[in-house]
Amino acid sequence: MNLLKTGALLLSATLLLLYSCSDTDPVHVKGVAKQNGSLKTAPEFTLKDANGSAVKLSDYRGKVVLLNFWATWCGPCKIEIPWFMEFEQQYKNQGFEVLGIAMDDDGWAAVKPYIAEHKMNYRVVLGDDAVANLYGGIDSLPTTFVINREGKVVDTHVGLIGKDDYISEIKSLLNDTNKDAVLSNSGSPAAALLSLGAIR
Amino acid sequence: MNIATPQTLSVKRGQTAQQKLQISLRSGFHVNSDKPRDEFLIPIKLTWTSGPLQTKQISYPKPEDVKVGDDTLSVFTGKFTIDTEFLAPPQAQAGIATMQGKLRYQACDSRSCKRPATVAVQVPVSIQ
Numbered sequence: 010m011n012l013l014k015t016g017a018l019l020l021s022a023t024l025l026l027l028y029s030c031s032d033t034d035p036v037h038v039k040g041v042a043k044q045n046g047s048l049k050t051a052p053e054f055t056l057k058d059a060n061g062s063a064v065k066l067s068d069y070r071g072k073v074v075l076l077n078f079w080a081t082w083c084g085p086c087k088i089e090i091p092w093f094m095e096f097e098q099q100y101k102n103q104g105f106e107v108l109g110i111a112m113d114d115d116g117w118a119a120v121k122p123y124i125a126e127h128k129m130n131y132r133v134v135l136g137d138d139a140v141a142n143l144y145g146g147i148d149s150l151p152t153t154f155v156i157n158r159e160g161k162v163v164d165t166h167v168g169l170i171g172k173d174d175y176i177s178e179i180k181s182l183l184n185d186t187n188k189d190a191v192l193s194n195s196g197s198p199a200a201a202l203l204s205l206g207a208i209r
Numbered sequence: 210m211n212i213a214t215p216q217t218l219s220v221k222r223g224q225t226a227q228q229k230l231q232i233s234l235r236s237g238f239h240v241n242s243d244k245p246r247d248e249f250l251i252p253i254k255l256t257w258t259s260g261p262l263q264t265k266q267i268s269y270p271k272p273e274d275v276k277v278g279d280d281t282l283s284v285f286t287g288k289f290t291i292d293t294e295f296l297a298p299p300q301a302q303a304g305i306a307t308m309q310g311k312l313r314y315q316a317c318d319s320r321s322c323k324r325p326a327t328v329a330v331q332v333p334v335s336i337q
Contacts, residue, residue, distance in 0.1 A: 150324070
């Protein structure tokens with residue numbers, strides 16, 4: 010009986026928490042599609058960039074990726090763009106990239122002038138409903154998926170979040186995967202310890 | 210966005226009548242005005258596509274300024290109306306008819322934006 014009461018209380022508290030979230034609150038989902046204890050692989054797509062070149066998400070395997078759904082008419086997206094340009098410059102050499110997916114109905118006619126005006130330094134591809142559906146529908150912009158080097162979605166942010174939050178996530182993933190790289194390159198835990206010793 | 214169901218608009222042949230489209234937005238949201246300052250932003254736009262009346266003028270309310278990041282946006286919030294002045298041509302057929310239109314808009318709050326939307330608008334008209 011006590012167990013039932015506890016369960017009911019927990020459910021009520023959860024519902025109250027969900028109900029109290031306003032429409033304007035950004036949504037953050039840690040490990041968005043964690044299934045059976047493991048992170049979900051970011052769905053593969055092929056889209057074209059401004060030069061007409063095909064870009065596949067799998068081309069980015071081995072890198073930490075900020076996959077950002079945005080549009081030229083989106084004010085909050087405009088706030089993030091200079092941050093993403095800074096991240097691209099600062100972390101590119103460590104295996105990080107930003108990939109923008111523009112969701113403008115007017116296509117490159119709207120997006121190309123925007124890229125030029127804002128001097129965007131990261132790659133942008135043109136999105137469509139099919140790719141949006143692969144990623145859960147994309148009801149609001151910006152929506153950003155944080156993808157690790159293994160191509161798994163680690164975080165999802167619907168709406169604008171703080172610049173520092175992104176920096177923490179990027180650094181954490183770059184550091185994690187750098188450690189992983191040492192371990193996986195070494196072949197065995199013993200070899201990993203030896204290689205860590207060698208670094209010292 | 211919610212658009213109140215328009216009442217029947219009565220108009221005599223050869224005369225004009227004002228139709229007020231009543232719109233309300235959820236708290237915290239805004240739509241771009243009919244004249245956004247940034248060329249990339251999508252203005253709200255009411256278009257009458259078919260029906261027996263002629264559209265003489267569409268008037269939007271005075272916009273508000275809202276700050277998003279470094280930009281000051283020209284927007285509508287809360288409840289507002291878009292007014293249309295219709296003319297019933299002298300040769301219009303008397304009776305009940307419908308004016309069909311569409312409203313295109315794009316809504317945001319301070320942290321995110323909804324994709325642009327177009328909704329159908331219908332106004333019943335009684336021509337005397």
